[in-house]
Amino acid sequence: MNSLILIAVLLVLSAIGYQMGRKRALAGTGGQIKGLHSLPSYYGSYVALWCALPALLVIAFWLALQSGIVDSLLISGLPASVQALSEGQLNLLLSDIRNLAAGDITSKTPDPMVQAAAERYNDLRSTGFAAMVVVGLALGIGGLTIGWRAINPSFRARPRVEKIVHWVLILASAIAVLTTIGIVLSLLFESIRFFNRVPPAEFLFGLNWSPQTALRADQVGATGAFGAIPIFAGTFLITIIAMLVAVPIGLFSAIYMAEYASPRFRAIVKPILEILAGIPTVVYGFFAALTIAPLFRGFGESVGLDVASESALAAGVVMGLMIIPFVSSLSDDVINAVPQSLRDGSFAMGATHSETIKQVIIPAALPGIVGSVLLATSRAIGETMIVVMAAGLAANLTANPFEAVTTVTVQIVTLLVGDQEFDSSKTLAAFALGLVLFVITLCLNVVALTVVRKYREKYD
Amino acid sequence: MTDTPANDVAARAEDRSAALVRKRYRAERRFRMYGLAAIMAALGMLTVLLFSIVSSGLPAFTTTQVALNLTFDAGDIDPDGSTDPAKLASGNYRGALLKSLRAEFPGAETRKGRRDAINMISNEVTFVMRDMVLADPSIIGTTQRVWVKSSADIDQLAKGSIDRALPESDRRVNNRQLGWFEKLEREDRVKTTFNTTFFTTADSREPEQAGILGAVVGSALTLLITLLLSFPVGVMSAVYLEEFAPKNRWTDVIEVNINNLAAVPSIVFGLLGLAVFLNFFALPRSAPVVGGMVLALMTLPTIIIASRAALKAVPPSIREAALGMGASRLQTVTHHVLPLAMPGILTGTIIGMAQALGETAPLLMIGMVAFIVDIPQGFTDPATVLPVQVFLWADAPERAFVERTSAAIMVLLTFLIMMNLFAVLLRKKFERRW
Numbered sequence: 001m002n003s004l005i006l007i008a009v010l011l012v013l014s015a016i017g018y019q020m021g022r023k024r025a026l027a028g029t030g031g032q033i034k035g036l037h038s039l040p041s042y043y044g045s046y047v048a049l050w051c052a053l054p055a056l057l058v059i060a061f062w063l064a065l066q067s068g069i070v071d072s073l074l075i076s077g078l079p080a081s082v083q084a085l086s087e088g089q090l091n092l093l094l095s096d097i098r099n100l101a102a103g104d105i106t107s108k109t110p111d112p113m114v115q116a117a118a119e120r121y122n123d124l125r126s127t128g129f130a131a132m133v134v135v136g137l138a139l140g141i142g143g144l145t146i147g148w149r150a151i152n153p154s155f156r157a158r159p160r161v162e163k164i165v166h167w168v169l170i171l172a173s174a175i176a177v178l179t180t181i182g183i184v185l186s187l188l189f190e191s192i193r194f195f196n197r198v199p200p201a202e203f204l205f206g207l208n209w210s211p212q213t214a215l216r217a218d219q220v221g222a223t224g225a226f227g228a229i230p231i232f233a234g235t236f237l238i239t240i241i242a243m244l245v246a247v248p249i250g251l252f253s254a255i256y257m258a259e260y261a262s263p264r265f266r267a268i269v270k271p272i273l274e275i276l277a278g279i280p281t282v283v284y285g286f287f288a289a290l291t292i293a294p295l296f297r298g299f300g301e302s303v304g305l306d307v308a309s310e311s312a313l314a315a316g317v318v319m320g321l322m323i324i325p326f327v328s329s330l331s332d333d334v335i336n337a338v339p340q341s342l343r344d345g346s347f348a349m350g351a352t353h354s355e356t357i358k359q360v361i362i363p364a365a366l367p368g369i370v371g372s373v374l375l376a377t378s379r380a381i382g383e384t385m386i387v388v389m390a391a392g393l394a395a396n397l398t399a400n401p402f403e404a405v406t407t408v409t410v411q412i413v414t415l416l417v418g419d420q421e422f423d424s425s426k427t428l429a430a431f432a433l434g435l436v437l438f439v440i441t442l443c444l445n446v447v448a449l450t451v452v453r454k455y456r457e458k459y460d
Numbered sequence: 461m462t463d464t465p466a467n468d469v470a471a472r473a474e475d476r477s478a479a480l481v482r483k484r485y486r487a488e489r490r491f492r493m494y495g496l497a498a499i500m501a502a503l504g505m506l507t508v509l510l511f512s513i514v515s516s517g518l519p520a521f522t523t524t525q526v527a528l529n530l531t532f533d534a535g536d537i538d539p540d541g542s543t544d545p546a547k548l549a550s551g552n553y554r555g556a557l558l559k560s561l562r563a564e565f566p567g568a569e570t571r572k573g574r575r576d577a578i579n580m581i582s583n584e585v586t587f588v589m590r591d592m593v594l595a596d597p598s599i600i601g602t603t604q605r606v607w608v609k610s611s612a613d614i615d616q617l618a619k620g621s622i623d624r625a626l627p628e629s630d631r632r633v634n635n636r637q638l639g640w641f642e643k644l645e646r647e648d649r650v651k652t653t654f655n656t657t658f659f660t661t662a663d664s665r666e667p668e669q670a671g672i673l674g675a676v677v678g679s680a681l682t683l684l685i686t687l688l689l690s691f692p693v694g695v696m697s698a699v700y701l702e703e704f705a706p707k708n709r710w711t712d713v714i715e716v717n718i719n720n721l722a723a724v725p726s727i728v729f730g731l732l733g734l735a736v737f738l739n740f741f742a743l744p745r746s747a748p749v750v751g752g753m754v755l756a757l758m759t760l761p762t763i764i765i766a767s768r769a770a771l772k773a774v775p776p777s778i779r780e781a782a783l784g785m786g787a788s789r790l791q792t793v794t795h796h797v798l799p800l801a802m803p804g805i806l807t808g809t810i811i812g813m814a815q816a817l818g819e820t821a822p823l824l825m826i827g828m829v830a831f832i833v834d835i836p837q838g839f840t841d842p843a844t845v846l847p848v849q850v851f852l853w854a855d856a857p858e859r860a861f862v863e864r865t866s867a868a869i870m871v872l873l874t875f876l877i878m879m880n881l882f883a884v885l886l887r888k889k890f891e892r893r894w
Contacts, residue, residue, distance in 0.1 A: 068740075165790060169704060175693055176714060180717050186736055256499055269503070273503070279876075282850050286513075286850060324502050328502075385821055389851070434727070442724070
């Protein structure tokens with residue numbers, strides 16, 4: 001909260017700078033705008049930018065790095081016997097120290113070493129904050145002075161301000177690229193650490209997945225096997241079921257919407273179908289677990305089939321329901337983009353409407369339809385909440401849709417939710433799975449987007 | 461014998477073609493039916509989904525109260541007769557409650573009977589008694605008829621979700637409790653009221669005390685961060701790409717990259733948040749500020765794509781006119797193009813925010829799944845959000861939580877519908893055809 005006040009103070013300062021810059025520019029010409037190079041507001045903005053930008057940038061970096069630096073300073077100040085502890089124990093100790101420093105009541109009387117460390121922690125933090133305030137304000141006032149002194153009536157304020165804004169715009173558009181780089185680097189970095197412990201061949205081709213690593217050396221049955229084939233197979237099975245539901249329904253709805261429906265029907269039904277895409281996935285997960293899974297189970301029992309309560313079928317069908325609009329709205333656009341002349345030609349040859357659709361329109365629109373199906377597949381593979389809530393946790397290698405299977409996303413969530421040390425093979429495995437997920441969906445997306453774009457160019 | 465074989469063949473061929481045409485028309489009608497059936501199937505499943513949520517969620521908006529005669533026994537609450545509030549606050553209210561229950565329910569003397577009696581009502585009743593005494597110490601020593609909240613099981617019984625005809629071992633309410641409850645019903649001491657607790661408290665282990673306010677506040681804080689980060693950055697990068705960027709390799713890379721980023725699974729953004737924000741920058745776990753940053757990265761492509769489309773829709777004549785009047789390129793954009801594109805940009809932003817509001821998976825990765833009983837006060841307090849609250853409650857086995865999960869989904873959907881309606885209205889009101 002205190003850093004928010006500092007930022008507010010800086011913003012007020014830069015507003016003052018704006019007024020000062022304007023005044024000084026106008027004073028230089030005796031209040032005449034005519035004698036100025038730029039409009040007075042540009043002089044004000046110039047001073048305001050000088051005042052706010054450097055200070056805010058430094059504060060942002062400071063806030064981002066502060067807690068890490070304070071922690072490492074704190075650790076280096078602890079006795080050597082403590083520093084020799086394993087990372088997990090050290091983290092526990094650190095959180096003890098932090099809790100004590102924040103004034104939380106602990107049940108046991110704190111160890112004097114922890115007590116001292118907590119005091120040191122508070123000291124470090126308040127020193128750090130004071131230093132940040134001093135540096136921030138100094139930069140603000142310094143920037144304001146530099147900007148203010150530069151101003152005279154012939155100063156080219158507008159081009160300067162526009163140059164700065166231009167760079168800010170470039171920076172903003174680079175954030176999207178930085179995000180991708182961040183994703184790739186963080187996944188790669190953690191995956192490489194994982195592959196140092198588990199060979200990639202075992203991960204990619206192993207048939208046994210049980211990621212329970214031993215916490216104690218003498219623990220039974222927790223050797224940790226990281227063969228991801230059962231997970232990939234489970235993901236594949238659920239995705240296939242989802243596509244078996246979504247592709248026919250989505251495609252036929254799209255054909256009906258584009259070719260047969262009256263504009264009135266279309267105007268009403270299309271937005272309702274789009275609702276399916278807007279419902280949060282956690283709702284679908286709840287629906288699958290609460291309504292669909294028991295339904296299938298009951299139905300299976302009545303015909304003598306053994307359907308697991310977390311069957312791949314329930315999760316797959318509900319996921320299919322969710323991706324219907326992805327298939328239908330993209331295919332709808334694609335079918336609409338087929339030129340009317342093709343339809344007219346086919347009608348003139350005496351074909352019925354359905355024959356025209358089957359023999360002319362679908363072949364013409366096929367690349368676009370394939371693209372939309374690929375995009376929907378990538379959605380289905382990356383979908384998390386439905387499978388977390390409705391699919392199983394155990395990695396079964398099976399093609400039976402009535403059994404419980406698990407997926408890549410389910411495993412990522414179960415491996416990473418809850419408290420655990422960050423460095424175990426178990427948590428690193430989640431990043432390796434994330435990398436696989438990212439690569440597969442990226443390939444699907446790239447292919448799909450290229451196909452759709454090529455197709456658009458063909459008829460545009 | 462005027463009929464030649466040739467005519468005969470022609471007549472037969474005609475018959476066959478008529479049959480063929482009929483067949484083709486049947487195929488035509490069938491095909492049309494398939495299309496209609498597909499749409500009806502999708503709409504049907506949507507209806508089933510909404511119906512099952514609403515029908516199981518509606519009961520959660522009411523709650524059952526029972527009237528009990530509570531004896532504020534002076535020996536338990538205020539043994540030394542002082543009126544000091546600090547002393548009164550630490551009185552033995554549980555003892556006083558147990559005495560009242562013993563008087564109220566015959567058979568509550570035994571250890572098991574006592575537990576049954578306690579399980580009839582919410583365990584917040586002792587706090588209600590304390591607050592009553594603190595508000596008016598003169599009630600000590602008297603007996604008051606007070607409407608108190610029943611326990612979740614009794615609530616389910618009153619709503620008919622627990623079948624009274626089932627054998628005792630199959631239901632969560634035993635025969636003794638059922639007998640007491642039916643006695644209360646006969647004496648007209650049971651009433652159903654609107655469940656205000658659901659809207660005024662945060663999560664709790666006890667279903668009757670669990671509410672969504674904590675999650676709603678958490679969602680609001682998270683979305684505020686998301687909006688503050690993604691809206692300016694998204695609009696600025698759209699402006700750069702659409703109005704300033706030269707057509708070269710670099711802008712092509714950015715463009716392909718944004719399109720792909722829009723299709724990256726949301727859980728991958730969660731992994732990014734975990735590795736970068738939590739482990740590298742050591743920001744706090746479970747905090748709305750981190751959740752907001754992750755969701756901002758996720759919604760950024762949506763906002764950029766929508767903003768670019770809106771900017772593209774502004775006709776070039778506007779730009780040319782402004783440039784012709786001597787405006788600089790930046791002035792052209794900020795004074796003319798951006799205001800004209802704003803409705804489209806805002807519509808895209810609202811839709812992006814609605815997506816962010818419904819997102820769960822990336823927030824699981826950064827620890828927003830903790831069980832939090834306090835309403836978050838700031839951006840760095842541990843918090844949870846509405847969809848994660850739904851996820852947490854969906855895991856709870858009690859029937860009362862199923863009800864509350866559905867009710868929380870109804871609240872979430874209401875927010876989403878309002879946001880989308882607002883977006884549609886905005887588009888309707890400001891849409892311009894050039």
